[in-house]
Amino acid sequence: MGVKLLLEKAHVEGIRSYEVYRREGGYRAVEKALKTMSPDAVTEEVKKSGLRGRGGAGFPSGMKWSFLAKPEGVPRHLVCNADESEPGTFKDRYLMEFLPHLLIEGLIVSSFALGSNATYIYIRGEYAWIPDILEQAIAEAKANGWLGKNILGSGFDCEIYVQRGAGAYICGEETALIESLEGKRGNPRIKPPFPAVKGVWDRPTVVNNVETLAAVVPIINMGGEEYAKIGVGRSTGTKLISACGNINKPGVYEIDMTISVEEFIYSDEYCGGIKNGKRLKACIPGGSSVPILPANLLLKTAKGETRYMNYESLSDGGFATGSMMGSGGFIVLDEDQCIVKNTYTLARFYRHESCGQCSPCREGTGWMEKILKNIDMGKGKMSDIDLLWDIQRKIEGNTICPLGDAAAWPVAAAIRHFRDEFEWHVKNPQECLTRNYGLANYADPLVIPA
């Protein structure tokens, strides 16, 4: 059993309510921070903890906080990014649904550190029932003096508001989220200026992921240095992983980042192995945008070392033989899955979600989708594979926001590791409609479940 910092109390009955949450030690971090610490001291603890953004980019959160501009007389804002939309990722939803007060507590402490008197939770529109849960928790917190004016006599005022999006993956990008919060189309802004200087309503703004802000609670409770002792290297603390695909136990798991990928997939504590006794073919370990890895490169690095569930190990080998921790959306594909079809559905997703502002993404995502659909339907040409490679190369790095990269990487990785499967589709236009390519030879060595 690994350390649990966020989900420790997730199964306590009634933990969603204020009374139970408080009885279980909730809001201690607010007491500690507001009564005994200065805002800068809170930021300092977060820096010491080594906490990295849990939304996908993995940027050190304490550093992000310290970039926040603090011009005299200009209000600042903290915005919680709850626009969880990366395929494979559903961890923030779990946190908000079952432990709403943990997020609220993290938000109060973080708002105090950043000097945000009005803090916003921007939640994806499809999670339509969760704002009610969060607003209920906010009302309870306010009724008990944890929100409002002069909290705990500290002189700090804070209100938290929930804002619902309306269906746009792009609003998970922080500047698109800010635009959306301002009531506009979710077009990412051109940077600089960065939100830390000019964010929502042109005021200095920090945008953090739900899990990141929830993690501030244990950091303050135990101290940044203690938190940093959990995990390994620059992967400190615990990480929520949402596991899905062809596994026995899909769901949200909290891991300390010392366990191996193999343990995560096969142990009963986590995914419980591949469903129906099938064999592992491939995995997208950090949400649909990160490179897909064949089984052999997933469990072991190219150097033959064990691969672990942390930032460094998952990206070992770069994009050539590694992937990324990303948002923690862990998608497992068994031997019966078709890589071409899977890549096609992801390409369709990115085409659907492109805001259309800059030309490489607007035009390139649709082009890739069409070619992939053709290959999947047995209508592809051999030259299409190289064409796909060239298109993704011309999108990557050339767009306003990272959606271009997010659309390019899955296609690049699928071709890099599974080119033979693409070629098989082209060479066998009839057969590919009736059966899948299977494991071929890249899935070795495999751990075969007993």
Place this chain on the structure above:
Amino acid sequence: MEGLLLSLFTFHFSLFMVPFSEEKLAKVQEIIARYPEGKQKSALLPVLHLAQEVHGWLSAETMDYVASLLQLEPIEVYEVATFYSMYNLKPVGKYLFEVCQTGPCMINGSDDIVDYIKQRLGIGVGETTPDGLFTLKTVECLGACGYAPMMQLGKHYKEHLTREKVDQIIEECRKTAGQLN
């Protein structure tokens, strides 16, 4: 002439647009108060959600009304309403089935679920049953990948879908609709 214009105006506003109730107008004021002075445009997404609750979709008249509530130009509302996929710009059935079809749902058989719903309701994707009860839509990732295949129905998610479960959901909808009538 004036009378004609007036009646045209009333007709224009009455067909697809019901002005907000007192309760809703109060809610709009409460939402606007969340933002700094003069930044009422920020209330646009939440107010469009409120407006969609009335008819299940947003007509141009409704959007013009929202624009007047928030002191915006109508085009600012159209730009936003057409950007986000959850705003229905055409009428939809009483029950809107939005089935996820992205990667993780696809590998868990969402194609089969979509086909089954099509067959059960006798409609294609994007269509509404003649009785106006059901509309079927396919959508991209809804963030329930661990509970695939799944769909959104109104405010809630229906997860771990099977053919049996789809039957059950359709039956429940029909029953509720019958009780409402």
Place this chain on the structure above:
Amino acid sequence: MSEEKKLFKVTIDNITVEVEPGTTILNAARQIGGEVTPPAMCYYSKLKNSGGKCRTCLVEVAAGSTADPRPMPKLVASCRTTVMDGMIVKNITSERVLDARAGVVEFLLLNHPLDCPICDQAGECHLQDLSYEHGKEGTRYEFNRRTFKKHDLGEYIQLHMTRCILCYRCVFVADQLTNKRAHGILDRGDHAEIATYIEKSLDNDFIGNVIDVCPVGALTDKTFRFKNRVWFTKPVDAHRDCSKCCGEVQLWMRGDEVFRVTARKDEWGEVKDSTKGGPGWICNECRFEKKDAKDWTIEGPTQVSRHSVISQGHYVNVVKPKETLPDVMGGRGPKLLMNIHNVSEVNSPEIELSKIAGPAHSDDFKNSLDNGK
């Protein structure tokens, strides 16, 4: 004690120039001029917030500044990146830039109808110039090109959405030059379009300037539609007393007939500053209603770059050419094989330009139009 303002030194393709702090790389390059200036399809110096979207002006920053000489990892949009002292920029000397730019040109042309033969913008189209200078021959795109539902923007402005590259310039014009914007970008992704949502004509006094800022043939002058090719007309500078705008324009004439009125443009294709100061935007009345040479005081021929196709209409014999066809045909006018207004209906799903082998022929349209009936 006047302290001298410190200028920033920036080197672009090995040419060093000194510019005011806050200048963008693109504007620094424009001070040098010539080939080292990156092309810009969406940036427009006279429109606030424009730029950053089309990605044609991407450049490589080989050294950030003297203080921090590290290179920037990604190519940057030169129109939105300000220079630092000692910055080293590579534009046409960078393989990476040329490769990315060729990619952007291909993306911009992917769904473009390539209907230049019937497009009024041909001859002064920035997309034509861009593809000529930075594009590759042929396309690798083998799918149906995008079509849109048609929108009528009223009696002055013609919209061809299929040609639009979504530069947003026309939206900024409406925001910044008129008091009430009626059109905008609707929908998203590859279906995003310029529209009004409900049919509406654009008739604000200054809305005609969207035609001048449009880099392609998406927004053209309806009063000039199919009247003439721009290279057959001769531009002259002219002015009149106008209560609404500067009244300084360019008349596009053939003989003594005024075919079109536009604002005066500089070498970057942008509206010039007027002699009264400020950008020389013109009003709808000057643009659309004053088509008689008597309305104007003609100053003289407009300077046209020798590279431009327009310069081939030399300023010799500024009288209306004699129409010879009726003479040859015994007094009869030419028989129209078909009405060009019908031919131009390429924005309809029945006509699939990408399916037509070779140059489009009027029969391609004729058949499908007949079928449509």
